Structure formats: structure tokens, C-alpha cells
Amino acid sequence: MGLKASSCGKIWVLLVALLGGWCAVQAAPVPAPVARELEVGEQPTKSRDMLPAPELIRKSSGQTLAPEIMTLRIDENRTVQGSKSTWQVAVTGAPDESFVTAGFYAMQLGADFFPSNVVVNVNIRYNTESTGRLGTGQSTSTILIDEVFYQVAIAEAITGTNLNGNDFDLLLTIFVIQADGLKWYTGTDARPSLLEYDLVTVLLHESLHALFFSSLVNYRSPTEAGWSSFVMAFDAYLVSFTGCAIRGYLTEADNGFSEDIAKSVTNEDLYLGLPKTSADEFPQMYAPSEWIQGSSVVHYDLDYVSQVLGREDTLMQPAISAGFAQHTVGDQTTALMNGILGKISNAPVLCTPGTYGENQGCPDCVGSLSPAVFWVIIGCCIAFLLITVLLLLCCCTSCCGCGKKAPRKK
Numbered sequence: 311m312g313l314k315a316s317s318c319g320k321i322w323v324l325l326v327a328l329l330g331g332w333c334a335v336q337a338a339p340v341p342a343p344v345a346r347e348l349e350v351g352e353q354p355t356k357s358r359d360m361l362p363a364p365e366l367i368r369k370s371s372g373q374t375l376a377p378e379i380m381t382l383r384i385d386e387n388r389t390v391q392g393s394k395s396t397w398q399v400a401v402t403g404a405p406d407e408s409f410v411t412a413g414f415y416a417m418q419l420g421a422d423f424f425p426s427n428v429v430v431n432v433n434i435r436y437n438t439e440s441t442g443r444l445g446t447g448q449s450t451s452t453i454l455i456d457e458v459f460y461q462v463a464i465a466e467a468i469t470g471t472n473l474n475g476n477d478f479d480l481l482l483t484i485f486v487i488q489a490d491g492l493k494w495y496t497g498t499d500a501r502p503s504l505l506e507y508d509l510v511t512v513l514l515h516e517s518l519h520a521l522f523f524s525s526l527v528n529y530r531s532p533t534e535a536g537w538s539s540f541v542m543a544f545d546a547y548l549v550s551f552t553g554c555a556i557r558g559y560l561t562e563a564d565n566g567f568s569e570d571i572a573k574s575v576t577n578e579d580l581y582l583g584l585p586k587t588s589a590d591e592f593p594q595m596y597a598p599s600e601w602i603q604g605s606s607v608v609h610y611d612l613d614y615v616s617q618v619l620g621r622e623d624t625l626m627q628p629a630i631s632a633g634f635a636q637h638t639v640g641d642q643t644t645a646l647m648n649g650i651l652g653k654i655s656n657a658p659v660l661c662t663p664g665t666y667g668e669n670q671g672c673p674d675c676v677g678s679l680s681p682a683v684f685w686v687i688i689g690c691c692i693a694f695l696l697i698t699v700l701l702l703l704c705c706c707t708s709c710c711g712c713g714k715k716a717p718r719k720k
């Protein structure tokens with residue numbers, strides 16, 4: 311025997327109310343992820359390098375050195391034959407022979423790492439200015455290929471052509487005198503004392519900046535950052551948490567400056583959008599809330615580096631302490647170089663203009679909904695449909711029952 315239509319209605323209302331209430335509770339918005347702060351205690355004591363402002367990454371091989379460095383110190387010029395490329399290395403102003411030896415040793419590591427058929431011309435400059443930095447690495451010029459800038463050495467590797475004659479490609483500067491009184495370790499065995507900075511580590515780090523680990527992000531204020539013309543190849547790999555390339559936020563109408571780019575590079579939530587490796591996560595880039603020219607963006611995040619300690623990605627951290635040494639280029643950095651050498655053909659898809667902040671901290675979100683909320687809503691809809699169908703059937707049956715009890719008059 312079927313239920314009576316009236317009790318059927320009551321049960322339906324009750325069920326709908328219960329289901330509705332449960333769904334409403336489940337679908338309440340998830341709290342936004344808490345932004346991670348950089349821990350001051352974790353910050354290494356020494357700022358390692360500052361690239362010049364992007365507009366200065368141009369011809370500067372004609373620059374002359376201070377006279378006392380030219381006359382008092384050792385100069386040497388040697389060909390370094392590596393397994394992947396040949397580097398012609400001129401050392402300028404070395405305080406003693408050990409700085410020359412360490413310089414050639416570091417460039418040997420570079421020549422065993424960087425594949426090119428064109429000779430890489432390098433100038434290592436030992437500088438006596440006290441700047442609070444350990445060193446800088448820059449390319450002498452940038453070359454435009456398919457509307458993307460490449461540093462000259464990588465452009466030569468891509469095209470297989472010498473693009474700048476006998477000019478230097480890489481300029482590596484080491485500040486010999488450190489304000490903290492600490493000394494340089496010029497041994498090549500990666501065993502500096504806790505009172506010494508490892509010269510080979512810093513030279514290798516700076517040479518990677520000069521080869522490809524360098525950006526043209528033009529930061530002016532918290533609401534204005536972008537690119538004045540084209541991006542550097544490196545910049546094509548800078549992504550938000552969701553994996554889209556932040557250069558996509560900039561539109562023609564923005565005139566080179568976008569608030570979304572400014573936010574992206576100062577939100578401590580910037581990544582390198584490489585095809586995922588064993589780590590199964592994007593390497594996080596250094597994007598402190600206050601922009602640091604020459605340090606922001608072009609290094610790995612300190613938290614990321616502390617998580618990978620023991621792995622080689624520590625080479626490209628923003629700063630090191632005395633006693634630290636890393637003579638190997640990491641997996642992520644190598645993957646980035648290979649992508650750039652492939653003319654960024656594996657670069658991540660562009661972010662859609664105007665979508666900054668969407669899905670922040672939630673790569674699996676569906677639209678603005680977290681996966682849990684999305685599936686609860688889908689589940690509720692299905693449950694709702696099923697119950698409605700069941701109740702209709704039930705009511706229909708009871709109606710048939712009613713029909714027998716009270717047949718309609720003709």
C-alpha cells in the first residue's frame with residue numbers, strides 16, 4: 311500500500327530541509343590559505359649578489375677598471391676546455407695566484423655544464439670596492455630571437471653563431487674585500503671554514519646568472535611592474551601557484567606596467583613553471599613582499615632552498631653564509647636551461663589577463679570553488695534529483711492508491 315499524499319509531502323519537505331542544511335554547511339567557503347612569512351632567523355647573513363638594473367644589462371665590456379687594480383694585481387687569460395663547451399677566460403685583478411686557479415676551476419665547471427658550439431668569452435674581475443655583496447654576474451648584451459630576449463651566450467648556443475666577435479659574453483665580478491672582515495676560500499675542494507666564503511661557489515652562481523638565470527622584470531612600485539618591451543627567456547617560466555605564466559597578465563593596454571605583475575613578484579607565491587620533476591612541485595622563487603632589485607625573482611625562495619638542502623638547487627639561493635659550498639648545478643636549474651636552449655618551447659601557458667588572485671593557493675580548484683566544495687555541490691545535486699524522483703514515484707504510487715479509494719467522477 312502506498313503512502314498518503316499528505317504524509318508524502320511532509321517527508322519530502324523534511325528531507326529537502328535536512329539535505330539543504332547539510333549542503334549549506336558543507337559548502338561554506340574554505341578559509342583563504344595563510345601567506346607564509348619569510349623567517350628572519352632563516353635568512354643567511356650575506357647578500358650574495360645583485361644584478362644590475364635590467365636596462366644596464368647591455369654593452370659594458372668597454373668598462374675600465376680602477377688603476378690600482380690594473381697595476382697591482384695579476385691578470386691572466388686562458389682557454390678552458392670543458393666537456394660541453396669551450397670557455398675563453400680572462401681573469402683581471404686577482405689578489406694572488408690562488409684566485410686565478412679558483413677562477414679557472416669554476417669556469418671549468420661551467421664548461422662541463424653549459425652546452426654550446428660557440429666559445430664563451432668570460433671576464434672574471436676581482437674588485438676591491440666594499441659593497442656588502444659577494445659578487446655580481448651579468449651578460450654583456452641581450453639578443454632578441456622571436457620576440458624574446460636571450461643573454462648573448464645562450465643566444466650563441468641556440469643559433470650556433472658568434473654574435474659579438476671577441477667581446478666578453480659574461481662579466482663576473484667578485485668583491486675581494488668583505489666588510490665583515492671574512493675572507494675568501496680559494497681552494498677548489500668545497501671545504502671553506504665557517505669564516506670563509508667559497509669562491510668557486512660564488513663564481514659558478516654568478517656565471518649561471520650571466521648565462522640564463524636572469525630577468526627583465528621592471529619593478530617601479532607596488533602597483534607597477536612589467537616589461538618595457540620583451541621578456542627575457544627566464545621570465546617566460548615565472549608562474550603563479552596555479553602554473554600559468556605571469557607575463558600573461560600584461561596586456562598591450564598596460565603600457566609595460568601592470569599591478570598584477572607587481573603583486574605576482576612580491577607575494578611570496580611565485581614559482582618556476584618547469585615540467586614537473588621528481589619533486590612533484592614547482593620550485594618556489596624568491597619573491598619577498600619588498601622588491602629587492604637584482605635579488606627578487608632571480609633566485610630560489612629561501613624556504614624552498616631549506617627544504618632541498620642536500621640537493622644541488624641550493625646553488626641559486628639569494629644569499630649564502632660563510633662555510634657554504636655548492637659546486638653542482640641542480641636538476642631544476644638544468645631543466646630551466648634546457649627549456650631556454652629549446653627557445654622556451656616548453657614554457658607554461660599564459661595567465662589570462664584580469665584573473666590575478668583566482669585559485670591562489672588552490673591548483674585543483676574548479677572556478678573559485680575548492681575541490682571539496684565542488685564535489686559536495688555535485689553530490690547534493692545528484693542526491694536532490696534522486697530523492698525527488700523517488701518521492702515522485704512514491705507519490706505517484708500513493709496517488710494510484712488514492713485513486714482506488716476515491717475514484718474520480720466522470
Ligand SMILES: *[C@@H]1O[C@H](CO)[C@@H](O)[C@H](O)[C@H]1NC(C)=O
Pocket residue numbers: 387388398400476
Ligand atoms: C685571450 O687569449 C685569446 C687567445 O689567445 C685571445 O684571442 C684573446 O683576445 C685574449 N683576451 C684577452 C682579454 O686578452
